[in-house]
Amino acid sequence: MASSQFAMAVHVLAMLANNCDERIKSGYLAESVNTNAVVIRRLLCDLHEAGLVVSQTGYSGGTCLTQAPSEIRLDEVFEAVVKTEVFGLHPNKPNPECDIGSNIVPVLGRIQDEVNLNVRQTLSGYSLQDVIDEVIQIGKTKKKKELVK
Amino acid sequence: MASSQFAMAVHVLAMLANNCDERIKSGYLAESVNTNAVVIRRLLCDLHEAGLVVSQTGYSGGTCLTQAPSEIRLDEVFEAVVKTEVFGLHPNKPNPECDIGSNIVPVLGRIQDEVNLNVRQTLSGYSLQDVIDEVIQIGKTKKKKELVK
DNA sequence: AGTTCTGTAACTAGACTTGTTACAGTTATG
């Protein structure tokens, strides 16, 4: 299964951005993402390590963004939560006695690096604020359609 | 685990390109990739569906490329064997009563599409021949170093 | 007829992902 961590992370960060001034509880986030609060807390742990959020334990605890939504780029979010490669290299070391087998892995590794870089560059074109703007825009369009009915 | 199908596919295609005039057996390919022949045959099945190879059953059977290595681009190979996304969307449908939850999925989907497109564009910059050239180049460099010793 | 292939089904082992329960530690409230 392709991991949903990135999708959930962007969702959670967008929720936090929408409530900048107060600490948000994992249970509340979990309701919106439609998952368990522990899943959210695990995610927030990764986002905390990346310096994107801070949490507070105890009574009236919760989580906040550390930066303005316009300063958080999606490649940072990706980096924080996605651990897998777009494609994996060989599961077993290829036969070193074969001309191709003995030298193909570094070539594929280089291509892998280039793909990774391009993915990150694509994502760096979007800030969290861009995502929120687009979400709100879709919301407005929906409402208009409902009014027409 | 990130699937190694793409890496193995490029490896196998490079082997076929290196032996254009004869049919190559799955067992021989498996030795170079260092895996089981059935794993290779499953892979060849996908590559056949994509029109990149043809196989023949029976005595003196085996597999050949259908095109020149310079005409096979890596995005075609990727398309043929990789089924997963760079990142997955939500495992469960987000809460529709939440402003973010109700509208974030299509936004993420659009970004997903853009990432996919960029990955394919990156890979389309390489032909199978390019990979083979690079592999051979590395092989030559290695031999030089050995001679120096 | 016998040999040597491919194609494919069926199964196993291991890894990964999400979801869940449980609980220790932390912080505010009364």
Place this chain on the structure above:
DNA sequence: CATAACTGTAACAAGTCTAGTTACAGAACT
């Protein structure tokens, strides 16, 4: 100080995916 409401984290279950393996039917040459 006792209680309530949080986070952080460990532990486990269920489902899915990947690669590897065995087995065998069908095809093609000798």
